[in-house]
Amino acid sequence: MLEIKNLRVRLRVEGEPRTVIHDTSFTIGAGEAFGLIGESGSGKSMTARAVARLLPEGAECTGEIAFAGKPVLALKPDELRRYRVDDVAMIFQDPRASINPVRTVGDFLTEAARTNFGMRRREAEDKAVALLAEVGIADGGRRLKQHPHQLSGGLLQRVMIASALMGDPKLLLADEPTTALDVTTQSEVMGILNRLRAEHGVAMLFITHDLELAGAVCDRIGVMYAGSIVETLSSDALHEAARHPYTQGLLTSRPSLTATTRRLPVIPGKPLSAFEAPGGCAFAPRCAHVIAQCRESGPEFVDGVRCHRVGELS
Amino acid sequence: MTPILEAQGLRKTFGGNVAVADVSFALARGGSLGIVGESGSGKTTTARMLVGLEVPTQGRILFDGEPLERARSTARRRERARGIQMVFQDPYSSLDRRQTIASCLDEVLRVHFPMSAEQRAARVSELADLVGLDDRMLRGRPGALSGGQRQRVAIARALAAEPEVLILDEAVAALDVSIQAQVLNLLADIRERTSISYILISHDLAVVRQITEEAVVMYQGAVVESGPTAKILDEPQHEYTRRLRASVPGPGWVPGKALASGGAA
Ligand SMILES: Nc1ncnc2c1ncn2[C@@H]1O[C@H](COP(=O)(O)OP(=O)(O)OP(=O)(O)O)[C@@H](O)[C@H]1O
Ligand SMILES: Nc1ncnc2c1ncn2[C@@H]1O[C@H](COP(=O)(O)OP(=O)(O)OP(=O)(O)O)[C@@H](O)[C@H]1O
Ligand SMILES: [Mg+2]
Ligand SMILES: [Mg+2]
Numbered sequence: 001m002l003e004i005k006n007l008r009v010r011l012r013v014e015g016e017p018r019t020v021i022h023d024t025s026f027t028i029g030a031g032e033a034f035g036l037i038g039e040s041g042s043g044k045s046m047t048a049r050a051v052a053r054l055l056p057e058g059a060e061c062t063g064e065i066a067f068a069g070k071p072v073l074a075l076k077p078d079e080l081r082r083y084r085v086d087d088v089a090m091i092f093q094d095p096r097a098s099i100n101p102v103r104t105v106g107d108f109l110t111e112a113a114r115t116n117f118g119m120r121r122r123e124a125e126d127k128a129v130a131l132l133a134e135v136g137i138a139d140g141g142r143r144l145k146q147h148p149h150q151l152s153g154g155l156l157q158r159v160m161i162a163s164a165l166m167g168d169p170k171l172l173l174a175d176e177p178t179t180a181l182d183v184t185t186q187s188e189v190m191g192i193l194n195r196l197r198a199e200h201g202v203a204m205l206f207i208t209h210d211l212e213l214a215g216a217v218c219d220r221i222g223v224m225y226a227g228s229i230v231e232t233l234s235s236d237a238l239h240e241a242a243r244h245p246y247t248q249g250l251l252t253s254r255p256s257l258t259a260t261t262r263r264l265p266v267i268p269g270k271p272l273s274a275f276e277a278p279g280g281c282a283f284a285p286r287c288a289h290v291i292a293q294c295r296e297s298g299p300e301f302v303d304g305v306r307c308h309r310v311g312e313l314s
Numbered sequence: 315m316t317p318i319l320e321a322q323g324l325r326k327t328f329g330g331n332v333a334v335a336d337v338s339f340a341l342a343r344g345g346s347l348g349i350v351g352e353s354g355s356g357k358t359t360t361a362r363m364l365v366g367l368e369v370p371t372q373g374r375i376l377f378d379g380e381p382l383e384r385a386r387s388t389a390r391r392r393e394r395a396r397g398i399q400m401v402f403q404d405p406y407s408s409l410d411r412r413q414t415i416a417s418c419l420d421e422v423l424r425v426h427f428p429m430s431a432e433q434r435a436a437r438v439s440e441l442a443d444l445v446g447l448d449d450r451m452l453r454g455r456p457g458a459l460s461g462g463q464r465q466r467v468a469i470a471r472a473l474a475a476e477p478e479v480l481i482l483d484e485a486v487a488a489l490d491v492s493i494q495a496q497v498l499n500l501l502a503d504i505r506e507r508t509s510i511s512y513i514l515i516s517h518d519l520a521v522v523r524q525i526t527e528e529a530v531v532m533y534q535g536a537v538v539e540s541g542p543t544a545k546i547l548d549e550p551q552h553e554y555t556r557r558l559r560a561s562v563p564g565p566g567w568v569p570g571k572a573l574a575s576g577g578a579a
Contacts, residue, residue: 013458040462040490093461093488096404136353150328153403153484154353154517176461179487180403182353182517183561184554191570209490210518212563253495255524257547257562263502264495264524270446271493 001203002028002051002171005064009046012058020046022227022274024063025301028171030201033193035214035235037207037250038224039271044207045093047224048173051205052090053080067171085116089169091177093207095156099148105159106144113166124166131162134192136185153180161189165196172196175207190217211238211254223247226282227274230306243305245287245313281308289313316379318343318511319364319398319479323373326359333359335535337373339528341479344505346512348522348543350558351532357515358403360532361481364513365400377479396426399477401468401485403515408468409456415442415467416452422474441470444500446493461488469497473504481513486521498525519562523547531555 009021021043028034036044049055051065053072065072067087075083092098099108109131110124119127125144132140135158148156157180164172172193178186194217196202208214214221215238223231223244231244242248249267269286278285284294289309299308307313317340326334334356341347349357362368364375366382375382377394402408410418416438423434442452445466456464465488472480480501486494502525504510516522522529523543530540531552539552550556 013454038490040466040488040493041460042490045460094404094464096407152354152358158353176488180353180484180517182351182558183519183563184557185353186517187561187563187567187569194569209488209494210563211491212567216563216567217569250491253491255495255498255520257520257523257564260524260544263499266495266499267492270448271490276448276450 001030001032001068002205003064003066004047004051005066007047007050007061007063007065009043009050009055010060011046011056017060018273018275020227020274021050022277023301024224024227024229026222026229026232028203028205030170030203031197032220033197033204033206033218035206035208035218035221036224037209037211037214037221038230039226039246041271041273042224043227043274044224045175048090048175048205048207051171052084052088052173054090085112085167087169088171088173089164089167090173091160091164091175093175093179095160095180096148096153099156099160101148103147104144105146105148105151108148109144109159109163109166112163116167127166128162131165132158135161136188137162154182154185157181158185158189168200170202172202172204174204176209177206178213179209186213193217211250215239223250226272226277228282228306229301230283232304243310243313244283244307245289245309246283281306315343317341317376318345318378319513320376320379321360321364321373322376324360324363324370324375325372326356326363326368327371332535334363337530337532337535337537339530339537339540341511341513342528343478344509344511345528346505346514346526348526348529349513349515349532350517350519350522350529352534352554353517355532356535357532358483361400361483361513361515364479364481365398366395396475397478398481399472399475399479400481401465401472401483403484409464411456414453414455415447415459418467419452419471419474422471426475437474441474444473445470446496462490462493465489466493466497476508477510479511479513481515483515484517485514487516487518494521501525519547519559531558 005025007021007024010017010019038044050061109128113119113124129140137143137158161177178189206218215235218235220234221238222229225246231247242251252265255264267286280295280297281299284290293308299306319341321337321339324334324337337360351357363370419438419441420434423429423437447466469485486497514526526543529543529546530537533554539555550559
C-alpha cells in the first residue's frame with residue numbers, strides 16, 4: 001500500500017537548508033500497522049507529513065513515496081487533491097495548533113465531507129456525531145456547536161480522529177493520536193482503529209512514544225534516530241530481540257507501573273536532529289558501545305538494523 | 315505543617331455544564347501529587363483554577379494557608395503569580411510564536427528577578443541545558459520545533475520562575491522515553507534540593523508512580539479515589555480506577571476491551 005524508499009527531506013530555516021530526514025525506507029501493507037518510535041526531533045512527524053505532502057513551505061523532498069503504486073511526490077495538483085480526499089488522512093500531533101480556533105467543531109468536522117463528497121449538512125453532521133460516539137464522546141450534538149477552546153485536550157484529540165475517519169481513508173497517518181487520552185479511552189480508540197484495519201484493510205502509520213502501545217498495536221516497528229530508521233523489528237520482538245543500542249536504551253528508560261526507582265536509567269546526552277548529527281554513526285556520541293569505526297563511517301542498514309557492532313553485541 | 319496548596323470543594327460550571335463538580339485535596343510542602351482520570355473529567359480546569367486562570371464557581375484555594383484572592387498588594391500578588399507555575403497541555407498555544415525561545419526565557423527572568431543581562435543569559439543557557447535544548451533551538455521560534463522540543467521549552471520557562479508549586483499538565487506526554495526519563499530525574503533532583511512541590515496531571519500511570527507519592531483519581535468532574543499513589547495503583551478501590559489500571563497497554567493487552575462510558579460534562 002505504502003512504499004517509501006530513500007526518503008530525504010530538507011527544510012529551509014531562515015534561508016539555510018536543513019536536513020531533517022535522511023535516508024528513510026519502509027513499507028506498509030494493506031491492513032498493516034507500522035509503528036514509528038524514536039527520539040524527539042528525529043523526524044517522525046516530518047515523515048508522516050512527507051507522505052501526506054504536507055511539509056512546511058520551501059521543503060525539498062527526494063526519494064520515492066509510492067501509494068498503491070502511485071508516485072506521491074509526482075502527483076499533479078488535481079491528483080494530489082484526490083489523493084488527500086480519497087486515500088490518505090492524517091491525525092496531527094498537536095490538535096490545538098492544527099485546528100482553526102474561530103470555527104466550530106461541527107464546521108471543522110463536516111466541511112470536507114460537504115465540499116468533497118457533496119454531502120448535505122444534516123447527513124455530514126449525523127456521520128460526525130456517530131463517529132464521535134465511536135471514540136467515546138456521547139454528547140456529539142452539543143460538541144458540534146462548541147469551539148476548540150471549550151474542549152479538553154483529549155476531547156479535541158478525539159475530534160481530530162473522528163475528522164480523519166470522515167472520509168474513509170485507505171491510509172491513516174496517526175501522529176501520537178492517543179497521548180492526550182486516558183488509558184481507558186485510548187484502549188477504546190485503538191479498538192476502533194484496529195477494526196478499521198481488519199475490516200476495511202486500512203493501512204496505518206502509527207507514531208508514538210509509548211513502546212508498550214506500539215508493541216501491542218503494530219505489526220512492525222521502525223525506530224528513528226536523527227532522521228533515519230536505525231532498526232526495524234516485528235512487534236513481538238521489541239522486548240526480547242531489540243538489537244540497536246538506542247532501541248535497547250529506550251526500553252530501559254521507561255518508568256515502571258509496579259515499582260519506582262530513585263533514578264531512571266537514561267541515555268546520556270541530547271537528542272540530535274539529522275543535520276546536527278556528526279559524521280559516522282549518528283548515535284555514536286551517546287552510545288555506550290562506541291568504537292573508533294563508529295565515528296569514522298556511518299553504518300549501512302543491513303538485515304533490519306543500522307549498527308557496526310550489532311554482530312558482537314546481540 | 316500547613317499544606318503549600320489546598321483545594322477545598324472546587325466547582326466550575328461553563329454555561330449549564332459542570333466541568334468540575336467537587337474537588338478537594340491538599341499538597342504538602344515538598345510533596346508531589348498526581349491527578350489522573352478520565353479525559354474531560356476536569357483536570358485541566360482544576361489546574362487553571364489553581365493558577366488563577368479560571369475563577370471557581372464555588373470553593374476556595376489556599377496558598378500557604380491563605381486564600382488566593384486575599385493577596386491585596388501588587389507585590390504579594392506578583393509573588394503568588396511566581397510561586398505557582400503551570401506547564402500547559404498544549405505547549406504550542408501557550409508559546410508566543412513571534413518570540414525566540416531565548417527571549418521567552420529571558421523575559422521570565424527579567425520580570426521576576428533583579429539580574430543583569432549577563433546573569434540572565436547565563437541562566438537561560440543553564441535552563442536550556444537542564445531540559446536538553448541547545449543553542450540553535452534557543453535562537454529559533456516555536457514554529458520550527460518538534461512537539462517534544464516545544465514541551466521542553468515550556469518546562470524550562472516554568473522552572474525559570476523558581477516556583478514553589480509546579481503544575482505539570484500532561485507535560486511529559488509528548489516526550490520520548492529517554493528525554494522523559496531525563497526530565498523526570500531532573501524533577502526529582504530539584505525536589506531534593508529545594509522545597510518545591512509538584513502537581514502532575516498525567517494519563518501515564520507509570521510516570522505518576524515514578525514521581526508522586528499521593529494521587530487523586532477524577533471521574534466525571536469529581537475525585538472518586540485518593541491516597542498514596544502506590545496503593546491506588548496496586549489496590550484500586552473505585553470501579554473506574556480498576557478499569558483504568560486494567561487498560562494500561564502491556565503483554566496480553568487487547569484494545570477496546572475495557573469499555574469506557576461517555577465523557578463528563
Ligand atoms: N516548520 C519547521 N521548520 C524548520 N524546522 C522544523 C520545522 N518543524 C520541525 N522542524 C525540525 O525538524 C526536525 C524533525 O522534526 P519532527 O517534528 O519530525 O520531529 P519528531 O520526531 O516528530 O519529534 P517529536 O517526538 O518531538 O514530535 C526537528 O529538529 C525540528 O526542530
Ligand atoms: N472554556 C470552556 N468552555 C466550555 N466548556 C469547557 C471550557 N473548558 C473546559 N470545558 C469543558 O469542561 C470539561 C472538562 O475539561 P478539562 O479540560 O478540565 O478536562 P481534562 O480532565 O483536562 O481532560 P483531558 O484529559 O482530555 O485533557 C470538558 O467537558 C470541557 O469540554
Ligand atoms: Mg512529532
Ligand atoms: Mg486536560
